[in-house]
Amino acid sequence: MKKFTALDGAAIIIWFLPLIYLYSIYASLPAIVPMHYGADGVPNSYGTKASFAGAMMLMSGVGALMYLLMRFLPAIDPKKQAKYGDAVYKKLGLGVLIFLTALSVVIAYATLHKGLKIEKVLFPLMGLLFAFLGNVMNNIKPNYFAGIRTPWTLEDEGTWRATHHLAARIWFVGGILITIVTLLVPGNYSSVIFPVTVAVMVIIPLVYSYVYYKKHRPA
Numbered sequence: 001m002k003k004f005t006a007l008d009g010a011a012i013i014i015w016f017l018p019l020i021y022l023y024s025i026y027a028s029l030p031a032i033v034p035m036h037y038g039a040d041g042v043p044n045s046y047g048t049k050a051s052f053a054g055a056m057m058l059m060s061g062v063g064a065l066m067y068l069l070m071r072f073l074p075a076i077d078p079k080k081q082a083k084y085g086d087a088v089y090k091k092l093g094l095g096v097l098i099f100l101t102a103l104s105v106v107i108a109y110a111t112l113h114k115g116l117k118i119e120k121v122l123f124p125l126m127g128l129l130f131a132f133l134g135n136v137m138n139n140i141k142p143n144y145f146a147g148i149r150t151p152w153t154l155e156d157e158g159t160w161r162a163t164h165h166l167a168a169r170i171w172f173v174g175g176i177l178i179t180i181v182t183l184l185v186p187g188n189y190s191s192v193i194f195p196v197t198v199a200v201m202v203i204i205p206l207v208y209s210y211v212y213y214k215k216h217r218p219a
Helices: 006-028 049-071 082-112 119-137 151-155 158-184 187-216
Strands: 031-038 043-048
Touching: 006 049, 006 082, 006 187, 031 049, 031 082, 049 082, 082 119, 119 158, 119 187, 151 158, 151 187, 158 187
Parallel strands: none
Antiparallel strands: 031 043
């Protein structure tokens, strides 16, 4: 059994933050609240505040699940490679938990304060997440749960390393660009810039993994 660490303690505190905030504002929420926002930041679905609280708790549950998955990945990885990057997976799990916590707090705050333009916070937050993932991606060992998992990266360790080396740079730079640009431009432009940039960030490593594998695979 894995020992409880200071990182685990920090994760528990971070996990509780949105739940505590939600509890503190729940009585002040209107009876009907936005449940979903479009890419332009405009609410397009509504529900009761009880449903909203349930959705927030579900998001917190996903964050906890992601942290636990990364925490115990070395024990459940069939490739038995994750144990060599244990610290990286813990950092990855904590980073995703922090992102979902921040996202939950921002959504709850925007629900209570209707003047907040949620897209001016959501897109930059997503950019920071991609920059963080790019920063740690180069150190992710081959596994079935995290990273660029294509048939070619999973088949060949050299392809995995080369693909993640490229993706790390693309995701870090792309994430920083998303953060800066979406902070500066109007929300309707951000709703186009964000998905286009993410598509480029995803497609390039996927194509590269195939090309690299075909070029370097053993005869």
